[in-house]
Amino acid sequence: MRIGLLGTGPWAQLAHAPALSGHQDLDFVGVWGRRSDAAAELAGRHGTRAYDDVDALIADVDAVAVALPPDVQADLAVRAARAGRHLLLDKPLAPTVAQGRAVAEAVEEARVASVVFFTTRFQPEPAAWISEQAGVGSWFTARAEWLGSVFTSGDSPFADSPWRREKGALWDVGPHALSVLLPLLGDARRVSAAAHGPGDTVHLVLEHTSDASSTVTLSLTAPPAAAGATVELRGKSGVTVLPETADGAVPALGRAVDALRAAADTGRPHPCDAAFALRVTEILATAETLLDSGAARSEL
Structure with a gap:
């Protein structure tokens, strides 16, 4: 080719x-x-x-x-x-x-x-885990955390990226989290809640077509010591976590x-x-609209 x-x-x-x-x-x-x-x-x-x-x-x-x-x-x-x-x-x-x-x-x-x-999706251990857990099914809930330190580490080559500064973690690492959650829990039929955290951090709650729910935390402004990615599934078969990998980009x-x-x-x-990536884009855009509207916020 x-x-x-x-x-x-x-x-x-x-x-x-x-x-x-x-x-x-x-x-x-x-x-x-x-x-x-x-x-x-x-x-x-x-x-x-x-x-x-x-x-x-x-x-x-x-x-x-x-x-x-x-x-x-x-x-x-x-x-x-x-x-x-x-x-x-x-x-x-x-x-x-x-x-x-x-x-x-x-x-x-x-x-x-x-x-x-x-x-x-192209790293051997995580890809095998996703395939295996998608076959298990019957998941009750999932927790995904994708925390980066692009804007806090002081040495990231992506820190000056204009689009990352404009769109933040939702659009940069949000696609990674959704690329794991959707094949496991089914399409997201609703973004139930969305809220801002510190820096560019956002928190989402998704309802999936399998009737499972997921919570998603995304950030590019996490302290370097707190950075990392985790996906945890809980269901009838117990608890399982996305495996780590040493495989690089x-x-x-x-x-x-x-x-x-x-x-x-x-x-x-x-x-x-591209069709799958479009669906991810639609979910991100829905979450962004919810965040921008303030509809997900309630003063106590």
Whole structure:
């Protein structure tokens, strides 16, 4: 598969470019970025070509990997899908439901494959646990905590990200939590409550189609010593917790590439495709509206 990378920021440098250049079944054709000097530097580091014109890169490949802010990703994903290119996208799919729906519709109309990189879904131990617990079913409730220290650690390469500062933990780590909860408990039919915590922290209560409920705590402003991710399930079979993994982003992204290739070859959608990512976007947008309206707040 011939693939091009759109984006040159920290995530492209730390994850995408190493994963694409190191994958034995890919032809890493080139890099395009909104800053031509950054594209040239990243391309040179990985032995590929820098493109000044994004459409020229799209024309030269079978697929594109996108490591750009959500609003930029959504617009370019639609353009690439309409050109018949398969899509390896990042979360969140888009910052609005309308933009997310445009991506999902473009993928469906063009009959191209899409995979959205929800990291946990491509790490071996967590992925196996999710599959096993989804088969168990009968879960009564779940607790998910996704706590990051992007804005408090002092050394995160993502701390200056404008879209993260605007959208906060709800949109940055919220997709990770939902990507685990939805296959376990079913779709969220209602955001029952939403409340702000310290910094950009938010707390959500979800009702799922399985009749289970879940609580979700999300933050990018947790103290570094408190950072980490936990998902706990409780039900008839007892209590189980999402396993930890030492698997990093680069090998996980390599598995996402394999998933994209399989979907392109077979025509069978991957569970983490654009349609799933659209549903995640819809849930996040609903929670954001509830938070912004203050309807979830009650003074005591």
